[in-house]
Amino acid sequence: MSIIVSAIGQGLTWGIVGIGLFLTFRILDFPDMTVEGTFPMGAAACVAAIYSGASPLVATLIAFIAGMLAGLVTGLLYTKGKIPVLLAGILVMTAAYSVNLRIMGRANLSLFDKPTMLKNHFLESLPPYFDSVVLGIVVVAIVTALIVYFLQTNLGQAFIATGDNPNMARSLGISTDAMQIMGLGVSNGLIGLGGALVAQNNGFADVNMGIGVIVVALASIIIGEVVFGDLTMNQRLIAVTIGSILYRFVILLVLKLGFNANDLNLISAIVLALFMMFPVLEKRFRIRHTLAKGMTKHD
Amino acid sequence: MTEPIFELKDIVVTVNHGTPEQINIMDHVNLAVFPGDFITILGSNGAGKSTLFNVIGGNIPVSSGQILLNGKDITSMSVERRTRFLSRVFQDPKMGTAPRMTVAENLLLSEKRGQHRGFGPRHLKTHMDKFKQITSVMNNGLEHRLNTATGKLSGGQRQALSFLMATIKRPDILLLDEHTAALDPQTSQELMTATNDQITRNHLTCLMITHHLDDALKYGNRLIVLDNGKITYDISGDEKDNLTKEELLGFFSDIEE
Numbered sequence: 001m002s003i004i005v006s007a008i009g010q011g012l013t014w015g016i017v018g019i020g021l022f023l024t025f026r027i028l029d030f031p032d033m034t035v036e037g038t039f040p041m042g043a044a045a046c047v048a049a050i051y052s053g054a055s056p057l058v059a060t061l062i063a064f065i066a067g068m069l070a071g072l073v074t075g076l077l078y079t080k081g082k083i084p085v086l087l088a089g090i091l092v093m094t095a096a097y098s099v100n101l102r103i104m105g106r107a108n109l110s111l112f113d114k115p116t117m118l119k120n121h122f123l124e125s126l127p128p129y130f131d132s133v134v135l136g137i138v139v140v141a142i143v144t145a146l147i148v149y150f151l152q153t154n155l156g157q158a159f160i161a162t163g164d165n166p167n168m169a170r171s172l173g174i175s176t177d178a179m180q181i182m183g184l185g186v187s188n189g190l191i192g193l194g195g196a197l198v199a200q201n202n203g204f205a206d207v208n209m210g211i212g213v214i215v216v217a218l219a220s221i222i223i224g225e226v227v228f229g230d231l232t233m234n235q236r237l238i239a240v241t242i243g244s245i246l247y248r249f250v251i252l253l254v255l256k257l258g259f260n261a262n263d264l265n266l267i268s269a270i271v272l273a274l275f276m277m278f279p280v281l282e283k284r285f286r287i288r289h290t291l292a293k294g295m296t297k298h299d
Numbered sequence: 300m301t302e303p304i305f306e307l308k309d310i311v312v313t314v315n316h317g318t319p320e321q322i323n324i325m326d327h328v329n330l331a332v333f334p335g336d337f338i339t340i341l342g343s344n345g346a347g348k349s350t351l352f353n354v355i356g357g358n359i360p361v362s363s364g365q366i367l368l369n370g371k372d373i374t375s376m377s378v379e380r381r382t383r384f385l386s387r388v389f390q391d392p393k394m395g396t397a398p399r400m401t402v403a404e405n406l407l408l409s410e411k412r413g414q415h416r417g418f419g420p421r422h423l424k425t426h427m428d429k430f431k432q433i434t435s436v437m438n439n440g441l442e443h444r445l446n447t448a449t450g451k452l453s454g455g456q457r458q459a460l461s462f463l464m465a466t467i468k469r470p471d472i473l474l475l476d477e478h479t480a481a482l483d484p485q486t487s488q489e490l491m492t493a494t495n496d497q498i499t500r501n502h503l504t505c506l507m508i509t510h511h512l513d514d515a516l517k518y519g520n521r522l523i524v525l526d527n528g529k530i531t532y533d534i535s536g537d538e539k540d541n542l543t544k545e546e547l548l549g550f551f552s553d554i555e556e
Binding site for chain 2: 153161
């Protein structure tokens, strides 16, 4: 039971990372690799801030800002420096590794005896692992509500239009450069925020914790899309978090089969590949048809 | 004599500068556009029609010369700033609309063309009646598809939407870049008729590139022909009204009807 609760908690926390990536991957149509650097950057900034005496809440906000700044750099390299966005992201991701080591002063930092957002009377009074579920729900709800509101504003619509058809956006006077820089900034801010929460959940930050993050975040997005199909924009945002939780269940299942934690990145990649191939596989093996058949009574 | 609303003065655009392939794709072009002018533009491929529009829109910088709007120099104004007075419909129906956004959302975006977009709510619902009324003018069922994603529309509907988006907020200058060329003949004629209605009724100032000699003769008060980056013919008024297709064909031999 507690292992399932723990998976839900992790799914919610990683849902924020998924929502962050959704802004670039789905709305702007960018393959943004910066996330592999901003996720540990958020963790590092948060832990370092807590070490220097900041309250966990402030430290978490600092993580958002740190991620956002890195995203802004990617945005500037892409829009003003005319570097392809994939490469711009890889450059910032690579640079972030050194920056993260500078921030922490070493490869990893423990939060063992430090305050975190999970260490308060209310959350500690809950049954095991429910603390991260409650915190996850609160943060995901706030983030989702803010993004939903933003996308319905005039600026948010200009942002969506930029991703949908940049030529049209420019011809309507929308500064696509500004929209893209903003999108990369906010996206990576959210991913930094996710990194900060994961670090507080796990009790440490590690300079290598970014490896594979993009695959996990993509898996959340893709699983949500495959499971729920056609949705409105707002529903899609919520589907990302649900996809993130489902992904945790899949991982849980695979670990139960006898794989160990060292295999996680391999498993993540395979899970994502399978879900991304779903439309092809479905056509070939008529999966939905078979599933539907399996659900009906024999007559 | 009224003052021109828009002027190109001795515009030169040079490409491959400093190489043996150096060429002026815009070669000392002078053009004065007057309020209410509806100018049809003809020219063979590579004559400079698209370059002309890109110069007006600010998409390509000029090598020399001056662009004036109401007498003010806007030669170095950015593409985004120019959208405050300029709107454009492209040949490709995919160019002018956002495919994953609905018809109404597209219209709402275009209503704020060239304006600041902030954190205020977009108020889509309060615009629906107005959008229904505007779209019904096109006579192609667009008004029943306001909540449909634009990517699911037919090419004709999509292009009609592009046209509405370019005119919903009155532009000082409207650029139509062969906007009916990608459509089947019947849809093309319908959109052209609707276009002409809108332009004449609202006294819009418009430049329209076309490949159809008939359209170039039938519509507008002025006709110009481009060749090798130069304006070779520029006729208007009665002279244009009396122009025959045969005479027009004589202007240039290598353009296909």
